[in-house]
Amino acid sequence: MGARVTRLRQAASEPTLQVDLTAVADNTRRFVSWARGAVMAVVKADGFGHGLGDVACTAVAAGATWIGVTSLAEGVRVRESGVDVPVLSWLNPVDVDVRTAVRYGIDLSVPSLDHLAAIEGGVRVHLQLDTGMARDGAAPESWLSLMSAARRAELAGRVSVVGVMGHLPCADTPGANEYGKRALLRGVEMARQAGLRPSVRHLAATSAALTDPGTHLDVVRIGAGLVGIDPSGTTLLRSALRFTAPVVQVRRVAAGTGVGYGHAHVTDRATTLALLPVGYADGLPRSASARAEVWLAGRRRPVAGVISMDQVVVDVGDDEVVPGDEAVVFGPGDGEPTVADWARWAGTIPHEIVTGIGARVRRNVR
Ligand SMILES: *Cc1c(COP(=O)(O)O)cnc(C)c1O
Numbered sequence: 001m002g003a004r005v006t007r008l009r010q011a012a013s014e015p016t017l018q019v020d021l022t023a024v025a026d027n028t029r030r031f032v033s034w035a036r037g038a039v040m041a042v043v044k045a046d047g048f049g050h051g052l053g054d055v056a057c058t059a060v061a062a063g064a065t066w067i068g069v070t071s072l073a074e075g076v077r078v079r080e081s082g083v084d085v086p087v088l089s090w091l092n093p094v095d096v097d098v099r100t101a102v103r104y105g106i107d108l109s110v111p112s113l114d115h116l117a118a119i120e121g122g123v124r125v126h127l128q129l130d131t132g133m134a135r136d137g138a139a140p141e142s143w144l145s146l147m148s149a150a151r152r153a154e155l156a157g158r159v160s161v162v163g164v165m166g167h168l169p170c171a172d173t174p175g176a177n178e179y180g181k182r183a184l185l186r187g188v189e190m191a192r193q194a195g196l197r198p199s200v201r202h203l204a205a206t207s208a209a210l211t212d213p214g215t216h217l218d219v220v221r222i223g224a225g226l227v228g229i230d231p232s233g234t235t236l237l238r239s240a241l242r243f244t245a246p247v248v249q250v251r252r253v254a255a256g257t258g259v260g261y262g263h264a265h266v267t268d269r270a271t272t273l274a275l276l277p278v279g280y281a282d283g284l285p286r287s288a289s290a291r292a293e294v295w296l297a298g299r300r301r302p303v304a305g306v307i308s309m310d311q312v313v314v315d316v317g318d319d320e321v322v323p324g325d326e327a328v329v330f331g332p333g334d335g336e337p338t339v340a341d342w343a344r345w346a347g348t349i350p351h352e353i354v355t356g357i358g359a360r361v362r363r364n365v366r
Helices: 002-010 021-032 043-046 051-059 072-080 097-106 113-117 140-155 176-192 206-211 337-348 350-354
Strands: 014-017 038-042 064-071 088-089 107-110 123-128 159-166 201-202 219-222 241-246 247-254 271-276 293-296 299-302 312-317 328-329 362-365
Touching: 021 051, 021 206, 021 219, 038 051, 043 051, 051 064, 051 072, 064 072, 064 219, 064 299, 072 088, 072 097, 072 107, 097 107, 097 123, 107 113, 107 159, 113 140, 123 140, 140 159, 140 176, 159 176, 176 201, 201 219, 206 219, 271 328, 293 312, 299 312, 328 337, 337 350
Parallel strands: 014 362, 038 064, 038 219, 064 088, 088 107, 107 123, 123 159, 159 201
Antiparallel strands: 014 241, 241 328, 247 271, 271 312, 293 299, 293 328
8 A cells, every 4th residue: 555655656656758858959959069050949839839939949959940830820929939040921911910010020031922012121031932832922923923013112111022932742752852952942043043142041940951962051940850740751760759648547347348438458467557537639649549659567558449539548568557657658769658659550640740739738748
């Protein structure tokens, strides 16, 4: 009984996401030393789920000299975290709040003539070119008119064109960046002929930064890599997350017991089931149910049945588990499942796992 009380006291009391910023710092330093130019730390989507301000400050302290975000609101949060390097926001509506951009000193991307027309106040802008994705950015047939309009806007004091940017659609595939590279350099040349003098050309994100130095140009925009995700599969980076949950209930069941909704799992022997208070609302994808495992009582254990919104059942066989024991949903890789495992089980990419951790999971940063 005494041992049991001690174990309860030591255990995590609620689902917790532990963020190890030393991993983010290490990863940042590696990109800073590899990059031919500067490193822009991309902290969109709450710093890939790791905490926008924490990741931004950590990356800047480790040598990143730019911050990249999607929305202007994220850029404001970066500024409010005390970061004073240039910040670029690249996905905004045409009626973006230009005064906020000016007040907080945030660069805006310009992906179209409509966007350009709405900008004033001398905002620093980056012309955003579609370099092969048909997603964001100006289509090639509009580049010429965009460049000359940007030059007129610059002469009128409405904007200052500091950059030209593109994005690569297939950077995980070796040799697939040639079109995008040529397109961006063609766009830069057109900008110069229009009289613009952009000083930063940027194209590469994590994959291209790791595998194709020819794409580095003046700045590489690194998001996934900062938090230990390498989409190119070439480089071992440090994962920063450890997601734990306490066992809240334990039951012994007979062979032939249906577990959870729809009885998707039926026990084939007498076994012990442990309940964890985390589910798909906390970021455990329901689609991973049939393959998922967690670390509990010294080894990996299969999830039994379907992951519910708030709960998941784990089969621990004949091993002893008590309420309060800590389960590791995923961790940096000391035997416990990893973010990459969860992504594979769910048929997705690690990015979706790390950005999908629910708001009610406690964050614990160190
Ligand atoms: C998200 C994003 C990045 C960062 O990509 P990673 O592969 O996560 O490094 C860079 N550029 C743009 C335009 C993005 O949207």
